[in-house]
Amino acid sequence: MVVEGFSFTDENMAKQAAKEVEGVRYVKSKTDMSNPKEVLRVYQRLLAQKTFQTPVGYAYLRELQEYLISNPSIENKEVGAVPVASDLKVNDAMGVAQRLRQRVKGERRKFQISLFVNLVLALTIAVMFGIALSSDQTTILNYEKKLQDRYAKWEQELTKREQIVREEEQMMDLKFDTMADEE
Numbered sequence: 001m002v003v004e005g006f007s008f009t010d011e012n013m014a015k016q017a018a019k020e021v022e023g024v025r026y027v028k029s030k031t032d033m034s035n036p037k038e039v040l041r042v043y044q045r046l047l048a049q050k051t052f053q054t055p056v057g058y059a060y061l062r063e064l065q066e067y068l069i070s071n072p073s074i075e076n077k078e079v080g081a082v083p084v085a086s087d088l089k090v091n092d093a094m095g096v097a098q099r100l101r102q103r104v105k106g107e108r109r110k111f112q113i114s115l116f117v118n119l120v121l122a123l124t125i126a127v128m129f130g131i132a133l134s135s136d137q138t139t140i141l142n143y144e145k146k147l148q149d150r151y152a153k154w155e156q157e158l159t160k161r162e163q164i165v166r167e168e169e170q171m172m173d174l175k176f177d178t179m180a181d182e183e
Contacts, residue, residue: 006055013054020057027060036071040078043068053085 001007001014004021008014031042043064046052052061061082068079133142 003054004056004059006059017054017056020052020054020060023051024057024060033067036068036073039064040068040074044080047080047083050083050085058082058084 001009001011003014003017006017008017027042027046032038043061046061046064052058065079065082068074069076
């Protein structure tokens, strides 16, 4: 909400500022600005009563203060400083900063959780590949190699058996030949 050029995020403060705008209009209508003594009296009463508590009111008090300081008929020590309330929320800057910090903290927490989950998943996948590659069981990853190794092993066994069978046949042929010669 914008009141007299000031932007408010707190609705209550904006309403208070709107009331102070009406108060400033009232004071201006009832005060003779050409009489510095009267302006000083009004200024001091406004300070004493703490009439204004928002930036709108403080801006008006500052305007009166500058008028009085620049007027040679008024001593500067008579013009008091504008006391600012310690709980003043100009544009609710503290609230905005705090909300931003909380949002960043929340986003940072989400990022950390996401990063952790992604690392766990990546590690799990790496372990699965490691197990699959080091395993003796046939998997889709080593299927072709295992089949080739198995067939090569069978071929070697068959070749050995064939060799043994041939050797035995030759020995038998020799025995028959020697028996036939003896007869």
